[in-house]
Amino acid sequence: MSDLHVSGMAIAPNVVETIVAMAVRDVEGVSSLVTDAPSGLAALLFGGKDTNQGVEVDVDDDDKLHIVLRVEVKSGYVLPDVAADLRRAVADAVAMQVGIDVGSVDVFIDGIRFGK
Numbered sequence: 001m002s003d004l005h006v007s008g009m010a011i012a013p014n015v016v017e018t019i020v021a022m023a024v025r026d027v028e029g030v031s032s033l034v035t036d037a038p039s040g041l042a043a044l045l046f047g048g049k050d051t052n053q054g055v056e057v058d059v060d061d062d063d064k065l066h067i068v069l070r071v072e073v074k075s076g077y078v079l080p081d082v083a084a085d086l087r088r089a090v091a092d093a094v095a096m097q098v099g100i101d102v103g104s105v106d107v108f109i110d111g112i113r114f115g116k
Contacts, residue, residue, distance in 0.1 A: 004059050016094060017055045020067060023093035024055075027085045029077030031113035034070040064103030065094060072111040083107040 003010040024030055033054030056068040067090055073082050091102040 004057065004065070011098065011100075013057050016057045016065065016067075016098065017053060019093050019097050020055045020057070020069070020090050021053070023089040024069065024071065024086060027082065027089050029074050029082040030086065031072040031074045031111075034072055034110040060103055062103070064101045066104050066106075067094070067102060068106045068108070070108045070110050072113050073109050075112050075114045079109055083109070 003012055004016065021033060024033055035054050054070045058066045060066060069086060069090070071082075071086065073079060086107050087105040090105045094100060094102050
């Protein structure tokens, strides 16, 4: 994946993904980011590495980041509230640590974790 170019600065996507993952971890009710572990042919082609870490980052023409999250939420939490908390936490963390405006944070809840 190529660097993200924002306001005359190049940032490796994994830097932003790491900041986002740390922000997500601190949101109450989130069980985990959803990763798609490859299997079968994909595992052979990609050497058994995850092809998606649950975070996608893109930059628009206005130098704003657009972030997509795929998460699993713990049972018993109100999903819209968790999504709102995720949007706020991610936007704040990226703005504070990278100094780039976040245009949007799209949250996909791919599962609910029951039990411990």
